[in-house]
Amino acid sequence: MSTIRKLQNRLSLSSWSNSFTRKNSVKSGQIRPSSVLSTPAAQAGGVESTNNNNASTTQVSPPLTTRRSATTSTKPSTSDLISLAATITRETEKLDKYMKENGNPAPSFDVDAPMDFPKLPADMKKAREEIVRATKELGDLVTGPREGLRWMAWDHNNSLSLQAIYHFKIAKSFPIHETATYEQISKAVGLDEVNVRRFMRHAMTNRIFREVNPDVVAHTAASRVLAEDPVINDWIGFCTDDILPAAANVTRALTEYPSASEPTQTGFQLANNTTNVEPMFVTFGKSPLRAKRMSGAMASLTGGEGYELSYLLDNYDWASLNASKATIVDVGGSIGFVCIDLAKRYPDLKFVVQDLPKTIDSAPKLEGDLAQRITFQAHDFFSPQPVKNADVYLFRWIFHNHSDKYASKILSALIPSMKKGARVLINDHCLRDGFGEESMWDEKIIRTMDLVMLTLLNATERSERQYKTLFENTHKDLKFAGVKRIEGCRMSIVEAVWEGEDYGGA
């Protein structure tokens, strides 16, 4: 693991902390119409309206005949079932063929099975998504709405058995390739046998552990992950110990504080008795266990598919900025890993990495050319921006941590320092304004992320329309310039251009 990646992981608590499309208009991987992107800045290298790279412009979902059919139809018929089953067969055959041809082992729940599904080319990714979508849709249809709702309301019990396994370290209590009795596990973890058995048997319904005979259990691939992967354990601990109790208090928080704009009035505070006292990050800062666990959880999340930094590096016209020897300010840029990677690719770009003092103090000491072109600066992004004549102010993973009230304050702090034509670049999730344009899988992940931001911070993931409104409400001359959705990437590039007075003093 590189030093920078280690530092990133260590810092990801502070990292997290402080830290249109109508249907048929623009789909994942397509670019906004040029009319929306006709500002000089956009033409000069911003979010482009024309195809200039493979990843962002060419991929459109293949015509999947059953896509959305059953979910949108008011009269599902049995033909939907057959059609879904046909989709599952067709896409599974495609994927199976690809896996065999490429020497991938068959997916399995066995303890020695691969812990991750192999990385796939774009067409196979689509096939995999279709299998997941159609299987779920078929299952939901044959379950029926009343029955479906009845059991959906019990989903938190999946979290409960996971939480117990995490808390009592059940997966680590016996060797991966050996079996154990419930009695042995009970003794090893210090939980009575009845409860060990009930949590493990519930988890088995999710293919975590398997029962060899009524008294003896063995590991599966999933329980092996729990036994061996520390950051998945951090993720589960964070989700079940921190998020779950907070989520149970969200409706109460919204009833008591309907504006939902303060980070000290969330479900998290109600669950932790810290309402109007301190935001979540301050609470975590007082508990090394929770702080470390959240760092691991964030490393697990952002290390997953679709969050790779390369998407940002490959899908913006940095080359034009390089040609004009531009200056980029990475606001909330942590220890500078984005700028360091960009600087290695573009020799004429200059950078200022800004973050809170503690983070800046832990940034790596750069040498040679990188040290000449990358400056680190302690700066609170709610205070007036000290770098006056920059070309780009980059915010990666910043805005989704803040409600509109605070997001607008961050933008307002930039304006007195912006030169005419300077750009604000936001690399974050960008929700669809409508529903159902993403695959159901992606839709679920991003909508869930939005709920988590509400639960913990009264923050929000934003749609294109919400970003436009945020810019407009901050200043009439801060113009939305476009959003670039990148095929395969969960984060988008949202851009605004300052078209007001020239405050840059360049």
Ligand SMILES: C[S@@+](CC[C@H](N)C(=O)[O-])C[C@H]1O[C@@H](n2cnc3c(N)ncnc32)[C@H](O)[C@@H]1O
């Ligand atoms: C989610 S992290 C994003 C880090 C980095 N931009 C990235 O792409 O991973 C949020 C960053 O904002 C920083 N931050 C939080 N509050 C800040 C503030 N008021 N002023 C400046 N930086 C802040 C955190 O220290 C952290 O590095």
